[in-house]
Amino acid sequence: MGSASHSQTVRIAISGYYGFRNSGDEAVLRSILLALEEQGAAQGVRVQPVVLSADPAWTSSMYGVEAAHRMRPADILRTLRGCDGLISGGGSLLQDATGTKTIPYYTGIMRLAQLLGKPTFAYAQGIGPVNRRWMDPLIRGVMRRSAYVSVRDAESADLLARIGVARERIEVVPDPVMGLPLPALPPANAWGSDSGTPIVGVSLRSWRPDGADLTRAAEALIALSKRRSVTLRFLPFHTPSDVVTSQEMIARLRGKLGEGSSAELAAPGDDPQQMLLEVSRCDVLFGMRLHALIYAANRMVPMLGLSYDPKIDHFLHRIGLTAIGDTEQLDPELFANEAVALLDNPDEWRKKHVPAIDLLKQQSQQPAQQIVTYLRQYRSR
Known part of the structure; x- marks a missing residue:
């Protein structure tokens, strides 16, 4: 990440489906990291992310950030204790279509951060489907205690509202990847091939x-x-x-x-x-x-x-x-x-x-802007 001089530094843990070589989820992480860096620079804050990953060494090498193992309780606890807050997201983290362990895992990470007194932020989450009603209190509890909640579509906001999260606290934003830039030196042709075959x-x-x-x-x-x-x-x-x-x-x-x-x-x-x-x-x-x-x-x-x-x-x-x-x-x-x-x-x-x-694309930076603003004020208290 950037090395410019800033007036203060904040460390933020990031929880999601990272380190599994899924291009979509890795794009979410890249987008969040770039947005935090950009918004931090705009507000005079140096953001130091620590990513919870299935492959911390790979994540550190790919993104140039600190990483800790997402399935090792001691690593998770140490990471959360050493950070100023926790971002959960983005992606479809809170859903039970892929099994019964996903929602308890991600809400468990959020709840642990909250028990440690750390502010938590839901970053452009895709909520649902949630077919098992016993999971509703897990989601409701951590979302109600979060400092900031954003979801990537109105349907996710409606689902959270139905299970008891105040609708006015939920911001509907784009998926972070809408703001992902091309790598350096993109191709001269914007679309398609030069061969004539589409x-x-x-x-x-x-x-x-x-x-x-x-x-x-x-x-x-x-x-x-x-x-x-x-x-x-x-x-x-x-x-x-x-x-x-x-x-x-x-x-x-x-x-x-x-x-x-x-x-x-x-x-x-x-x-x-x-x-x-x-x-x-x-x-x-x-x-x-x-x-x-x-x-x-x-x-x-x-x-x-x-x-x-x-x-x-x-x-x-x-x-x-x-x-x-x-x-x-x-x-x-x-x-x-x-x-x-x-x-x-x-x-x-x-x-x-x-x-x-x-x-x-214009709205894709909103969660990072809100989170950096909150952390800057939180650290200034």
């Missing part, structure tokens, strides 16, 4: 046990390839699982694509800004991963979303879009029609959706 970015994940959703996705991509020569560039957002899924999809497509079309696997590495760069090179993006769609919005790349979770629909609605399909249905011909329309008229798509995207 690039369609594809971000898919394994979801249905029977694989029927991926079968339909393959049929849709084949239909598109027969209408227009395209390069299908698969973008693995969560390694290694998305790499495996992408390789399986490429194998399914082999010998079935239209003349002049091809499929390939991108290898951007673990740096989220390099994946953002890959997305910026696409003419259109077909995304199932939430952060693939957010990356596309960040870079003004026309997109088609495939919904597997309400969070996909919530994000698309914020920029005036609806999903092209979901894990139960996807019409190959409708998909091909929509994709060709986006390839033919990308500027029309941008003209329609850029105002909403620009607003989200």
Whole structure:
């Protein structure tokens, strides 16, 4: 992080799904770190983050910050005691779709910080789904005791309000990744390839046990390839699982694509800004991963979303879009029609959706600004 001289220093612990090589969550972390640094510099505060990570050495090397192991109680306790506060987020931390341990873990970290007398901040969280009512008090308790609560969509705010968190205390903000910049020396061409063959970015994940959703996705991509020569560039957002899924999809497509079309696997590495760069090179993006769609919005790349979770629909609605399909249905011909329309008229798509995207980008720094202001005043007492 920056080394400029500041009038005071604050140490802030950051809890989230970090250190797992998930590009979306790592992009959230990168975005939070950059926003804290920028807002700290604006307010004369040097922010020293300490990230709770599944791989502290990797996180420290990737981001140049301190890190501690997220599953070692002694490390967590030592980190929280040595910090001025705790950020929880962003991402979909408080949900039980992935099991019964997620909500107790993240609310437990927040509650421990609160018991130690540290202010806690919910940073652009995506709340829900929460299907087990016994988890409501866990969420309600830590949110009511937090110094600042922000969520990334109105639906998350509504869920918190339903379980007893005062609605006026909840700020609805964009996902932090809306403010993520490209790495240094971005490509000269803003969108697409120089070869003349359009690039369609594809971000898919394994979801249905029977694989029927991926079968339909393959049929849709084949239909598109027969209408227009395209390069299908698969973008693995969560390694290694998305790499495996992408390789399986490429194998399914082999010998079935239209003349002049091809499929390939991108290898951007673990740096989220390099994946953002890959997305910026696409003419259109077909995304199932939430952060693939957010990356596309960040870079003004026309997109088609495939919904597997309400969070996909919530994000698309914020920029005036609806999903092209979901894990139960996807019409190959409708998909091909929509994709060709986006390839033919990308500027029309941008003209329609850029105002909403620009607003989200402008608002993406709000949580960092609020948190730095609070900590600066907290330390001055």
